[in-house]
């Protein structure tokens with residue numbers, strides 16, 4: 001009886017959902033049927049930097065787009081990148097997505113998505129240009145800080161709650177940059193040559209999860225080409241895979257200026273062409289939106305029969321669907337902006353993702369009364385929300401580490417700062433200003449000398465350096481040249497380690513850096529661009545108010561050359577005779593990140609998934625049992641230390657023998673668990689056959705080969721605490 005009742009409810013709910021969908025489709029069809037050809041074409045391209053037309057005659061609103069992905073971009077001028085100077089658009093700056101990835105926390109991702117969705121809705125934005133989920137293929141990639149790390153499972157797990165969180169506010173998440181946009185160098189002129197297995201196993205899963213599990217309403221094509229076609233109108237990628245195989249019913253938007261050809265723009269799966277300059281990628285007369293590929297050239301083709309209205313209607317249906325899902329949604333949404341809850345969320349997420357890489361007991365820091373705490377390094381002072389490219393934000397405030405630590409140790413210790421080096425002195429981006437003055441006339445030698453002398457006098461020394469968002473660092477449009485810290489920071493840290501017996505190093509960056517001094521310092525913290533509350537979040541972790549629980553979302557290698565990219569053919573690409581674009585061959589295939597280092601036994605500085613705590617955990621009693629078509633893996637986690645804290649238990653799978661090359665392990669599950677001292681919890685992970693499969697490109701399907709597998713449970717990809725073989 002109970003079962004029948006339950007079944008009826010399920011049917012009723014399914015019926016409602018269908019009704020809702022069909023009413024959405026009815027509205028779309030009804031509107032479409034009343035539109036002229038010109039009105040339809042007007043919707044398929046930009047009308048300003050960040051908007052595309054509605055149908056004024058029918059009361060259909062324009063679509064307003066905004067970057068994304070770390071906060072709501074300030075209003076810009078109609079036809080220029082500079083901020084427009086509004087005084088009501090200073091947002092909450094959330095941590096960079098790499099910081100979110102380092103939380104390994106699905107709840108944090110849901111919170112992030114919900115908060116940023118509310119901010120977008122309040123600012124009357126319909127499409128949030130984010131999140132970004134391109135895999136970190138090279139540690140040099142300029143936008144690693146805007147993405148979610150090197151592993152497709154981790155990125156998939158975290159993108160889904162973000163997308164749902166945004167969209168529950170009536171704002172479309174536009175997942176970017178589809179696909180294989182793994183570098184910034186020559187991003188608009190590089191053909192990424194990637195085989196199907198590599199695409200399906202490494203570079204596509206996070207997009208697929210965003211679409212199928214997250215229900216993403218929008219996707220942004222990337223600038224580069226995949227196997228010879230520009231991705232903003234790559235027929236195979238957009239029509240066959242995204243809209244065909246995955247059943248995506250939302251809208252495909254070009255990256256700004258990423259649409260490159262008239263005919264392909266029409267048939268290649270693109271729905272809205274957005275632009276960088278006024279005419280695609282080229283500079284042109286201002287307000288040249290009529291010249292876009294999907295503007296007048298499209299109209300001409302429709303009128304003379306070279307293009308069909310059927311294809312146009314499909315684009316317009318998708319655009320209308322987006323309008324009815326967002327600004328015209330039946331459930332009204334109003335959002336909220338810069339609320340205390342949003343800043344608190346930013347602080348919690350930032351702190352949850354800070355990674356304790358090394359600690360010999362120097363942390364948490366509890367200075368004795370009247371002591372002197374010396375901070376050294378530009379990043380203790382420099383504001384980081386401004387800059388970096390399209391993720392540049394104007395925020396209501398940004399707490400720097402120096403101020404946060406002064407606040408934390410108020411009345412207890414004297415916190416002073418020495419710069420140590422001069423890195424990036426810019427304080428303006430697209431006319432957004434930080435208000436800081438960063439000029440310093442001291443020579444590099446003098447800066448180093450001053451820092452070393454001050455360190456000799458201090459009771460505690462915390463070095464806070466790393467990268468910033470200037471060109472050739474964590475920045476859109478350029479990659480780094482190598483992973484060495486810039487501005488002679490290695491020399492400075494070495495010099496400090498000589499004179500102080502207790503040195504804590506905080507590296508603030510959005511991508512991996514080499515740490516040749518790791519053995520000489522007492523503690524190392526990896527912090528990220530934490531947004532408005534970054535200083536507070538860092539202070540929370542350094543003082544122990546928050547017990548660190550972040551985990552590296554990428555491998556921290558010893559040197560760039562240790563990685564899988566060995567030749568210019570692989571990265572950054574080569575010019576070949578007779579070929580118009582730079583060619584880049586992903587011949588390392590699926591061996592990216594820890595899949596490369598682990599399988600080949602190459603030593604790294606810190607492995608993927610690594611991160612310590614102020615308490616300790618044990619994993620015990622691990623088991624695997626058959627369950628339906630798959631398996632259940634279970635184990636007990638216990639907090640064996642004296643502080644409450646969280647551990648991320650990671651499940652990797654190894655295939656003992658396969659007919660194709662497979663990595664020595666692959667992440668297939670994780671759970672972040674918060675435990676009081678002495679508390680324990682039994683954890684269970686489901687392994688379905690997909691988790692045991694590889695992608696067979698010839699057969700175009702996932703294959704799980706019978707035989708022995710291993711379930712590896714650990715606290716990083718290198719710290720495996722239980723290894724249980726099982727048979728499929």
Ligand code: BGC
Nearest residue numbers: 067068129176255256390476
């Ligand atoms: C970036 C996108 C961004 C767009 C709009 C492009 O240059 O690649 O990520 O959303 O500009 O600012």
